[in-house]
Amino acid sequence: MPVKYKYPRPALTVDCVIFGLDDDELKVLLIERGIEPFEGKWAIPGGFVVPGESVDAAARRELLEETGLKNVFLEQLYTFGDPDRDPREHVVSVAYYALTNLAGHEIKADTDARSAAWFSVHDVPELAFDHDKILEMALRRLQGKVRYQPIGFELLPPKFTLTQLQKLYEIILEKPIDKRNFRKKILSMEVLIELDEIQQGVAHRAARLYSFNEKEYRQKEKKGFSFEL
Amino acid sequence: MPVKYKYPRPALTVDCVIFGLDDDELKVLLIERGIEPFEGKWAIPGGFVVPGESVDAAARRELLEETGLKNVFLEQLYTFGDPDRDPREHVVSVAYYALTNLAGHEIKADTDARSAAWFSVHDVPELAFDHDKILEMALRRLQGKVRYQPIGFELLPPKFTLTQLQKLYEIILEKPIDKRNFRKKILSMEVLIELDEIQQGVAHRAARLYSFNEKEYRQKEKKGFSFEL
Structure with missing residues (x-):
């Protein structure tokens, strides 16, 4: 059932950049989109915020739903708010990132994700939306953070x-x-x-x-x- | 005229924490709210994002409208997404901050702001919404940033x-x-x-x-x- 608001508002999503360390490489967790837009393209896991749930909780929920991953410490990265970043409408996305060990995490795609997999950060496929920009900012933030x-x-x-x-x-x-x-x-x-x-x-x-x-x-x-x- | 969406979504605002330096103090720019909720209370300048304008542009626009301030370099601080932070409904706010010289900026309240003024960061009145939390985070970020x-x-x-x-x-x-x-x-x-x-x-x-x-x-x-x- 559609909802009515007095004034228009952008849609709001979350995106979770999960870095995974294995013995000799830094990887990133991506999902293959099962729905339009960008169906079949790889993307950072994420989805729409439901009113009444905190944005942090939405990030944890979407990550779990789409990849099976839980118990990672998500930190807020940046909010991407350009009106053209999504072909459907103006969608503002709050991005999060985390660093975890690759070992001990079972990955399982579900809901809007057709599959989920770890990619080397040096060998990432073409990503949906502005997700290459989000990934790049997350990588720079992570590298800055480990130094301090x-x-x-x-x-x-x-x-x-x-x-x-x-x-x-x-x-x-x-x-x-x-x-x-x-x-x-x-x-x-x-x-x-x-x-x-x-x-x-x-x-x-x-x-x-x-x-x-x-x-x-x-x-x-x-x-x-x-x-x- | 009300707008209809297929799925519900939180509302989205921006808030701008503007620090001003004078000869011997760090100040922050606040507005007195002219509308409900929190009418008559002091708050960080800000307002609703209009679909089609980038979130960065919304921050600049709201700052100009409510305080007359322009040409300050706004940097994104953090997005505050708890469902209870606004009594009206779930309002997610992207906060920005900037540091500027107090001198040379003419302050003039307008639109939703009854007045606008600089307050010492040590002597801030009780603020609307969760704006004390936003101000505190902005101050810590500023202090961290000037060191590096x-x-x-x-x-x-x-x-x-x-x-x-x-x-x-x-x-x-x-x-x-x-x-x-x-x-x-x-x-x-x-x-x-x-x-x-x-x-x-x-x-x-x-x-x-x-x-x-x-x-x-x-x-x-x-x-x-x-x-x-």
Whole structure:
């Protein structure tokens, strides 16, 4: 049944850019659209906001419906409001993004999505709407953020080597990092705990294990300390 | 004349948090609401997005209509999407913010605003809707941003003393800054030009004048340099 409003208003959607890390690549979760417009094209998962549900909740709901993904921490990215971004009418979209481990997430397309899959951020198909613009902004935001906030640690096992940590940053930032500088910088921040343990199951030259001292980091943060890589 | 849509949708507004700097204080531009809800209450200037105009354009238009302010660089802050933030219905608001000089801006209330005025950020009246939350987020964003981007220079005269620059940061960050550390840090970034001129019109101990080397800063930025105070 159609609804009536006193004044016209744009439609409102959410879009969720989900980055996934595997052992050597940064990926993004896309869906194949099952409906018009752009039927059969790949797109960022998302959909219309229902009045009465918060925009944040709409993002979580659409992500779950279209991809089966839940329990990821969605952060708001930007609101895209140009009148020509959707061929149907003026549709304003609030975009979100998240970074997660690829492992342990079961992907399953449903509702408006014909299929869902992870793509390398370097090898993304042509996207529907202005989704290439949204993806690009999300990638830049993620790369900016990991340099100033220790979000990468959540994607590592609780005990990790400095090489694993460096590799994680190299994958997200998409560039090689100088080993010496990286170690000096990360250790000088004093937010890692050097453990009395070394790597297991390696033949020789087993590396020292570290853990992230979140408590220490929170305390330093309160005193105005800035994490920076 | 009412409009009909196939599916219901939230209403969409914009809100503009305008910070203004004067000689010794950070202020914010507010309007007194001339209509319900919250008639007679102070609020952040803003209003409804008209379909077909971009959300950015709606923000500029509402700011101009309600306060007479134009030519400020509005940056998107965040989209507030809780269903209970407006007593009328579910209204989602895209908030923007800007920092400008108080001097040289003529303020004039019109349309839905009964009056418009600058308030010290430390002495803001009770605000309509969730505007205290929006204002607080804008203030935190501004304070974060000035530390990592040289936006403060646009608010100084082209030639300034280090004391003027320090004062600007102290006003925006709302805390005293150690003079020695500040000078060391800002000079070590090598983005200032030390001029062969000193302050005019001071009785004694006239200070050296500097200018911001924007070209040098842009080049450094391209090479990965981070401005940080």
